[in-house]
Amino acid sequence: DTGDLDRLAEQLRYTGIRDLYVHAGPLEHDGTLPKKLYPKAGWLVEGLHERLPRLRVSAWLGDVLDTESPEGLSMA
Structure with a gap:
């Protein structure tokens, strides 16, 4: 919701943070x-760029490993 986005932007505004992962x-x-895992990514990025x-x-992309879940990716 835009209220959450406004609050996040306010929290970041004066921190000096220039990169958000x-x-x-x-x-x-x-x-x-x-795509079903990031349906509002464009909305988030556009909203943050409007404000900051x-x-x-x-x-920051990640995967689940087989050490964390039986269906996880094997690194062996």
């Missing part, structure tokens, strides 16, 4: 990221 995932084991034009927003 937003977690997206988990990835599929083939390295793709299903100098802020860079990047995705």
